[in-house]
Amino acid sequence: MAEKEIQSLPQSTPNGKTALGDIEVAPEVIEVIAGIATTEVEGISGTRGTFATGVAEKFGKKVHGKGIKTEWTDEGLIIDVYCTVQYGVAVSHVAREVQRQIRESIENMTELATKEVNVHITGIQFDQATTSKAD
Template sequence: MADKTNSFFETNAKPGESLGRIELAPEVLEVIIGIATTEVEGIAMTSGNFATGVAEKLGKVIHGKGVKTNWIDNKLIIDVYCVAEEGELIPQVAENVQKKIREAVFHMTSIEAGEVNVHVTGIRSETLSVTE
Protein backbone atom coordinates (compact mmCIF):
# COMPACT_ATOMS: atom_id res chain seq x y z
CA MET A 1 0.00 0.00 0.00
CA ALA A 2 1.35 3.42 -0.92
CA ASP A 3 2.13 5.87 1.84
CA LYS A 4 -0.08 8.90 1.99
CA THR A 5 1.80 12.16 1.70
CA ASN A 6 0.72 15.58 2.80
CA SER A 7 0.21 18.47 0.39
CA PHE A 8 2.19 21.61 1.06
CA PHE A 9 1.40 25.23 0.26
CA GLU A 10 3.55 28.32 0.53
CA THR A 11 1.80 31.49 1.59
CA ASN A 12 3.08 34.88 0.51
CA ALA A 13 2.20 38.26 1.94
CA LYS A 14 4.23 40.07 -0.71
CA PRO A 15 6.15 38.71 -3.69
CA GLY A 16 9.28 37.03 -2.37
CA GLU A 17 8.14 37.12 1.28
CA SER A 18 6.95 33.81 2.71
CA LEU A 19 4.62 33.65 5.71
CA GLY A 20 5.26 29.95 6.12
CA ARG A 21 4.06 26.59 4.94
CA ILE A 22 0.60 25.08 5.17
CA GLU A 23 0.37 21.31 5.37
CA LEU A 24 -2.78 19.48 4.25
CA ALA A 25 -3.33 15.90 5.45
CA PRO A 26 -4.53 13.43 2.80
CA GLU A 27 -7.55 12.61 4.97
CA VAL A 28 -8.73 16.21 4.55
CA LEU A 29 -8.76 15.80 0.77
CA GLU A 30 -10.63 12.51 1.14
CA VAL A 31 -13.33 14.13 3.26
CA ILE A 32 -13.74 17.01 0.79
CA ILE A 33 -14.03 14.51 -2.08
CA GLY A 34 -16.43 12.23 -0.21
CA ILE A 35 -18.79 15.04 0.71
CA ALA A 36 -18.69 16.48 -2.82
CA THR A 37 -19.52 13.05 -4.27
CA THR A 38 -22.57 12.48 -2.09
CA GLU A 39 -23.90 15.96 -2.93
CA VAL A 40 -24.34 14.96 -6.60
CA GLU A 41 -27.89 14.06 -7.58
CA GLY A 42 -28.03 10.42 -8.62
CA ILE A 43 -25.40 9.20 -6.15
CA ALA A 44 -26.77 7.10 -3.29
CA MET A 45 -23.52 6.79 -1.33
CA THR A 46 -19.83 6.19 -1.56
CA SER A 47 -18.78 2.59 -1.10
CA GLY A 48 -16.09 1.72 1.38
CA ASN A 49 -14.47 -1.48 2.51
CA PHE A 50 -15.31 -3.92 5.30
CA ALA A 51 -13.60 -1.82 7.98
CA THR A 52 -15.53 1.35 7.12
CA GLY A 53 -18.75 -0.68 7.05
CA VAL A 54 -18.11 -1.97 10.57
CA ALA A 55 -17.18 1.50 11.83
CA GLU A 56 -20.40 2.96 10.39
CA LYS A 57 -22.48 0.22 12.03
CA LEU A 58 -20.93 1.31 15.33
CA GLY A 59 -22.16 4.85 14.69
CA LYS A 60 -19.06 6.50 13.28
CA VAL A 61 -19.58 8.67 10.19
CA ILE A 62 -16.76 8.28 7.68
CA HIS A 63 -16.91 11.00 5.04
CA GLY A 64 -13.79 9.85 3.22
CA LYS A 65 -14.89 6.27 2.59
CA GLY A 66 -14.67 5.05 -0.97
CA VAL A 67 -12.08 7.70 -1.83
CA LYS A 68 -8.44 7.13 -2.72
CA THR A 69 -5.95 9.86 -3.50
CA ASN A 70 -2.48 9.51 -4.92
CA TRP A 71 0.21 11.90 -6.11
CA ILE A 72 1.91 10.84 -9.35
CA ASP A 73 4.41 13.21 -10.99
CA ASN A 74 3.07 16.09 -8.85
CA LYS A 75 -0.48 15.48 -10.09
CA LEU A 76 -3.35 14.61 -7.79
CA ILE A 77 -5.06 11.41 -8.93
CA ILE A 78 -8.47 10.78 -7.37
CA ASP A 79 -10.40 7.52 -7.41
CA VAL A 80 -13.90 7.53 -5.97
CA TYR A 81 -16.06 4.42 -5.54
CA CYS A 82 -19.79 5.04 -5.34
CA VAL A 83 -23.28 3.59 -5.71
CA ALA A 84 -25.70 5.21 -8.16
CA GLU A 85 -29.46 5.54 -7.81
CA GLU A 86 -31.64 3.36 -10.01
CA GLY A 87 -32.93 5.05 -13.16
CA GLU A 88 -30.09 7.54 -13.46
CA LEU A 89 -27.94 7.94 -16.56
CA ILE A 90 -24.67 6.68 -15.11
CA PRO A 91 -22.33 8.44 -17.62
CA GLN A 92 -24.01 11.78 -16.86
CA VAL A 93 -23.97 11.22 -13.10
CA ALA A 94 -20.29 10.19 -13.24
CA GLU A 95 -19.42 13.32 -15.22
CA ASN A 96 -21.29 15.44 -12.66
CA VAL A 97 -19.29 13.75 -9.89
CA GLN A 98 -16.03 14.56 -11.69
CA LYS A 99 -17.01 18.21 -12.10
CA LYS A 100 -18.21 18.54 -8.48
CA ILE A 101 -15.03 16.97 -7.08
CA ARG A 102 -12.73 19.15 -9.22
CA GLU A 103 -14.64 22.27 -8.17
CA ALA A 104 -14.74 21.39 -4.45
CA VAL A 105 -11.07 20.43 -4.24
CA PHE A 106 -9.95 23.54 -6.11
CA HIS A 107 -12.13 25.96 -4.14
CA MET A 108 -11.14 24.54 -0.77
CA THR A 109 -7.43 23.84 -1.40
CA SER A 110 -6.35 25.55 -4.66
CA ILE A 111 -5.22 22.12 -5.91
CA GLU A 112 -6.17 21.19 -9.46
CA ALA A 113 -6.85 17.48 -9.81
CA GLY A 114 -4.90 15.68 -12.52
CA GLU A 115 -7.48 12.89 -12.85
CA VAL A 116 -10.83 12.13 -11.26
CA ASN A 117 -11.76 8.49 -11.84
CA VAL A 118 -15.32 7.50 -10.91
CA HIS A 119 -16.00 3.82 -10.23
CA VAL A 120 -19.69 2.94 -9.98
CA THR A 121 -19.73 -0.22 -7.88
CA GLY A 122 -23.48 -0.71 -7.62
CA ILE A 123 -27.03 0.52 -8.14
CA ARG A 124 -29.46 1.27 -5.33
CA SER A 125 -33.16 0.86 -6.01
CA GLU A 126 -36.19 1.37 -3.79
CA THR A 127 -37.02 -2.35 -3.72
CA LEU A 128 -33.59 -3.97 -3.97
CA SER A 129 -30.10 -2.81 -3.15
CA VAL A 130 -27.43 -4.29 -5.40
CA THR A 131 -23.89 -3.35 -4.49
CA GLU A 132 -20.47 -4.67 -5.29
Protein backbone atom coordinates in the same frame (compact mmCIF):
# COMPACT_ATOMS: atom_id res chain seq x y z
CA MET B 1 8.72 -1.27 14.30
CA ALA B 2 9.26 1.19 11.48
CA GLU B 3 7.87 4.66 12.03
CA LYS B 4 5.06 5.61 9.67
CA GLU B 5 5.99 8.49 7.39
CA ILE B 6 3.45 11.31 7.47
CA GLN B 7 2.39 12.21 3.96
CA SER B 8 1.07 15.63 3.03
CA LEU B 9 0.44 17.70 -0.05
CA PRO B 10 2.37 21.00 -0.19
CA GLN B 11 0.22 24.04 -0.84
CA SER B 12 1.39 27.29 -2.41
CA THR B 13 1.05 30.71 -0.79
CA PRO B 14 -1.82 32.75 -2.27
CA ASN B 15 -0.90 35.56 -4.65
CA GLY B 16 -0.17 38.87 -2.93
CA LYS B 17 0.39 37.24 0.47
CA THR B 18 3.62 36.91 2.40
CA ALA B 19 4.70 33.37 3.16
CA LEU B 20 4.74 32.86 6.94
CA GLY B 21 5.58 29.18 6.75
CA ASP B 22 4.64 25.94 5.03
CA ILE B 23 1.04 24.88 4.42
CA GLU B 24 0.49 21.17 4.02
CA VAL B 25 -2.77 19.29 3.55
CA ALA B 26 -3.08 15.68 4.65
CA PRO B 27 -4.43 13.22 2.05
CA GLU B 28 -7.21 12.33 4.48
CA VAL B 29 -8.50 15.90 4.22
CA ILE B 30 -8.66 15.61 0.43
CA GLU B 31 -10.54 12.31 0.83
CA VAL B 32 -13.11 13.90 3.14
CA ILE B 33 -13.63 16.86 0.79
CA ALA B 34 -14.06 14.49 -2.18
CA GLY B 35 -16.38 12.21 -0.18
CA ILE B 36 -18.69 15.04 0.83
CA ALA B 37 -18.69 16.44 -2.71
CA THR B 38 -19.60 13.01 -4.08
CA THR B 39 -22.56 12.48 -1.75
CA GLU B 40 -23.95 15.91 -2.68
CA VAL B 41 -24.43 14.85 -6.31
CA GLU B 42 -27.99 13.85 -7.14
CA GLY B 43 -28.16 10.25 -8.33
CA ILE B 44 -25.41 8.96 -6.02
CA SER B 45 -26.74 6.55 -3.41
CA GLY B 46 -23.46 6.01 -1.57
CA THR B 47 -19.77 5.23 -1.73
CA ARG B 48 -18.07 1.89 -1.27
CA GLY B 49 -16.02 1.49 1.84
CA THR B 50 -13.98 -1.21 3.49
CA PHE B 51 -15.00 -3.66 6.19
CA ALA B 52 -13.61 -1.30 8.85
CA THR B 53 -15.65 1.67 7.62
CA GLY B 54 -18.74 -0.52 7.54
CA VAL B 55 -18.22 -1.53 11.18
CA ALA B 56 -17.59 2.10 12.19
CA GLU B 57 -20.84 3.18 10.52
CA LYS B 58 -22.77 0.42 12.34
CA PHE B 59 -21.68 2.08 15.60
CA GLY B 60 -22.96 5.45 14.39
CA LYS B 61 -19.70 7.02 13.22
CA LYS B 62 -19.98 9.02 9.98
CA VAL B 63 -17.09 8.16 7.61
CA HIS B 64 -16.83 10.91 4.99
CA GLY B 65 -13.73 9.64 3.16
CA LYS B 66 -14.92 6.11 2.42
CA GLY B 67 -14.75 5.01 -1.18
CA ILE B 68 -12.16 7.68 -2.03
CA LYS B 69 -8.52 6.98 -2.87
CA THR B 70 -6.00 9.77 -3.43
CA GLU B 71 -2.54 9.59 -4.97
CA TRP B 72 -0.05 12.43 -5.37
CA THR B 73 2.23 11.89 -8.38
CA ASP B 74 4.79 14.07 -10.14
CA GLU B 75 2.08 15.07 -12.64
CA GLY B 76 -0.45 16.04 -9.96
CA LEU B 77 -3.26 14.80 -7.73
CA ILE B 78 -5.19 11.70 -8.85
CA ILE B 79 -8.47 10.82 -7.14
CA ASP B 80 -10.39 7.56 -7.52
CA VAL B 81 -14.03 7.46 -6.39
CA TYR B 82 -15.91 4.18 -5.87
CA CYS B 83 -19.67 4.77 -5.67
CA THR B 84 -23.11 3.34 -6.35
CA VAL B 85 -25.80 5.14 -8.33
CA GLN B 86 -29.57 5.10 -8.00
CA TYR B 87 -31.58 3.07 -10.49
CA GLY B 88 -32.92 5.11 -13.40
CA VAL B 89 -30.27 7.85 -13.58
CA ALA B 90 -27.96 8.49 -16.53
CA VAL B 91 -24.69 7.02 -15.29
CA SER B 92 -22.47 9.10 -17.58
CA HIS B 93 -24.18 12.33 -16.52
CA VAL B 94 -23.88 11.50 -12.81
CA ALA B 95 -20.21 10.47 -13.21
CA ARG B 96 -19.35 13.74 -14.98
CA GLU B 97 -21.15 15.69 -12.27
CA VAL B 98 -19.15 13.85 -9.59
CA GLN B 99 -15.92 14.78 -11.39
CA ARG B 100 -16.96 18.42 -11.69
CA GLN B 101 -18.12 18.66 -8.07
CA ILE B 102 -14.92 17.09 -6.69
CA ARG B 103 -12.62 19.27 -8.81
CA GLU B 104 -14.52 22.42 -7.84
CA SER B 105 -14.64 21.58 -4.11
CA ILE B 106 -10.95 20.69 -3.85
CA GLU B 107 -9.87 23.75 -5.80
CA ASN B 108 -12.09 26.08 -3.76
CA MET B 109 -11.01 24.69 -0.38
CA THR B 110 -7.33 23.96 -0.94
CA GLU B 111 -6.31 25.68 -4.22
CA LEU B 112 -4.91 22.32 -5.37
CA ALA B 113 -5.60 21.34 -8.97
CA THR B 114 -6.51 17.75 -9.73
CA LYS B 115 -4.89 15.92 -12.63
CA GLU B 116 -7.51 13.15 -12.76
CA VAL B 117 -10.79 12.32 -11.06
CA ASN B 118 -11.67 8.72 -11.93
CA VAL B 119 -15.22 7.61 -11.10
CA HIS B 120 -15.80 3.88 -10.65
CA ILE B 121 -19.47 2.84 -10.52
CA THR B 122 -19.54 -0.26 -8.33
CA GLY B 123 -23.27 -0.88 -8.23
CA ILE B 124 -26.84 0.26 -8.73
CA GLN B 125 -29.20 0.92 -5.83
CA PHE B 126 -32.75 -0.23 -6.56
CA ASP B 127 -35.69 1.40 -4.77
CA GLN B 128 -37.05 -1.16 -2.29
CA ALA B 129 -40.56 0.37 -2.22
CA THR B 130 -41.28 -0.35 -5.91
CA THR B 131 -41.50 -4.11 -5.43
CA SER B 132 -44.89 -5.26 -4.18
CA LYS B 133 -47.01 -8.37 -4.39
CA ALA B 134 -50.25 -8.36 -6.34
CA ASP B 135 -53.09 -10.35 -4.80
